[in-house]
Amino acid sequence: MATLPLSPSVEADQVVGAVLADLATGDHRGVVVDSPPGAGKSTLVVRAAGELAAAGEPLMIVAQTNEQVDDLIDRLGARSPETPVGRLSAVDYAPSDRVRDHPRCRVGAKVTDLGSPAVTIGTAAKWATVTEGLWPWAIVDEAYQMRSDALLRVAPRFARALFVGDPGQLDPFSTVDVDRWTGLSWDPMQSAVAVLLRHNPDLPVHRLPVSWRLPASAAPVVAEAFYPFTGFRSGTGPGDRTLSFTRPASSPLDEVLDTAAATGWGLHELPARFTVRTDAEAAAACAQLAARALSRDGHTEAAPVTPARVAIGAAHRDQAATIRALLPPEAAGVTVDTANRLQGREYDLTIVLHPLSGRQDATAFHLESGRLCVLTSRHRNACVVVARAGIADLLDAHPSTEPVHLNVPVKFPDGWEANQAILAHLAAVARA
Known part of the structure; x- marks a missing residue:
């Protein structure tokens, strides 16, 4: 008799259970968890933190940005409100509402200011200033965004660690010349996970198999383009996520939105032309698409589409600023930002320049697969x-003319291949 395939929730629970079992009984110094977009990475971090704290294991959490720190504190407060949390911060840090709402969160610039919380959380940059103390456990969130030299600066503070991140997202970057370290196994421009696994190849690596964000129309496309060797599936089936507009189409932009509502993807193609980076026509199209989606009273299966649930993504800050300036007043609440700043966030509808x-x-910057991956994987309904x-x-x-260096692991997929895969799918949708 053929074995029935596991449901998405059961399959995901099995992987999470294996991760938690490795934390509880494994003898490795580290455990790595790869997560595709929207696979419940933050949920895993919060659950693991709660279980370690409940078992009497004080732990430190290392995040990459203050926004990520505050978000994790908010989630910890919702899941384990009885667990004391210490928020390491700069001297001039003003606690956000999410931090103030946590019933047992204490904020301080030094570890000694926090008492002895079960969970101490801060950014990697802040943890690098801590020179005393040892924690049995650390959880490194968004570990693929963390440079390896940043990991080396905080590694003396913990005995064992859980590393969680998305290998398909943007790599760490630097504004200074880093060629002198290229090819070294501890190259600081590699991600913390890449260097960790090169020096500790026996560490267990788990992969979350389900994206709860991406709909059934998007998960196969994103998986094929950016995760060709691991893959994942959507936690929802065809028809579970819907997008519709109350008002009928009256322009080519509306027709693109209707295609996106029906298929999950839309392509608004402008005439071929070489332009300056802040292409006014393309920027205006992005702003108008967002405005039309709102003025046509868009609805998902769960709620109306509001400005807060729409995002426009671009590669450069000046492009984002141009689009933002062109938004009409009724779309003023739409998020417009670069891929770097949209990473980790989700919306009902995303528009990508x-x-x-x-x-x-x-x-190489514009071909980077992680940039396009972030931009095309923020949506719950349509892109x-x-x-x-x-x-x-x-x-x-x-074709790629980047130099090939000895001892540098080849990254798959490369940006050329990923771009071709996404373009091919968009073209097929547009022709249908």
Whole structure:
């Protein structure tokens, strides 16, 4: 008799159970968990923190940004309100509402200011200033965003650690020249997880198998383009997520939105032309798409589409600023930001200005697979891409010319291949 496939929730629970079992009984110094977009990474972090704290194991949590720290404190307060939490911060830090609402959270600039909480949490930059104290456990959140040198600075503070992150997202970056370290096994520009596994190849690695954010229309597309060797599936089935508009279409932009509502994806293609980076026509199209989605009274299966549930993503800050300036008053609450700042967040509808739109060249920055992965994996219902025609030709005319270095692991997929996969799917949707 054929074995029935596991339901998404059962499959996910089995992996989470294996992770927690490794924490409780394993003898490894570290456990790595790879998470695709929206797979419950933060939920796992909060659950693991609660169980370790309940077992009498004080722990430290290392996040990468203050926004991530405050979000985790909010989640810890909701799941384990009885657990004392210490929030390491800068001297001039003003606690957010999420931190103030935690019933047992204490804020301090030094570890000694926090008493002896069960959970001490701060950014990697803040933990690097801590020179005393040892915790039995650490949880490193968004570990693929963390540079390896940042991990080395905090590693003396813990005995064992859980590393959780998304291998398909943006890699760490630097504004200074880093070529001198290229090829070294401890290259500081590699992610903390990459260096950790190169020096500790026997560490257990678990992979969360289900995305609870991406709908059934998006999970296979994103998995094929950015996670070709691990894959994942959607926690929802076809038809579980819906997007509809009360008012009928009256323009080409509305037709693109209707296509996105029906298929999960939309492509608004502008005429081929080389442009400056802040392409006014493309920026206006992004702003107008968001405004039309709101003015047509968009609804998901759960609630109306409000400005807070719509995001526009771009590669550069000046592009985001141009789009933001073009938003009409009724769309003023729409989030407009770069991929770096949208990472980790989710919306009902996302609009993406393609990083290669209007360009004459395909640089490593614009080809980076993690950037496009972030931009096209923030949505729960639909994603619309705005791009000038000709990107596929640009990719064919500019194969990768990046130098190949000895002892540097090859990253899969490369940006050229990932871009081609996403473009092919968008073109197929547009032709249908």
